[in-house]
Amino acid sequence: MDIKAYLPEAIKKIPTHMDFVGQKKAEKMFQMIIISFAVVGFIWGYICQQFSQTMYILITGFVISCLLTLPPWSMFRKNPLSWQKARPEAEEIGSTTTSASAQKSKKKK
DSSP states (O other), rough: GGGGGSHHHHHSSSSOOOOOOHHHHHHHHHHHHHHHHHHHHHHHHHOOOOOOOOHHHHHHHHHHHHHHSSOOGGGGGGGOOOOOOOHHHHHHHHHHHHHHHHHHHHOOO
16 A cells, blocks of 8 residues: 555655765764753753753753754755666666576586
């Protein structure tokens, strides 16, 4: 069962990809947010002498970093890949059978 058939056109048009440079940016941003919230949370928890305060701050940082880095925002899609054009299907079938028969003839020799 394909769920895409039942989705409205507006939902189908939402981009769901992120390029490699965008993935690197998102990973770096995620790490910086988590580390900074962990440091602040540790210091605040140490001052308050409550580990729960540290965990609340760290969880807040995690949620913020997920909201900023998981969706494929346009800042993560600025360097698209240029893919090669697809070969016609007839060429692919012909080349695979030719290469397979060439390999068989090499094995026989």
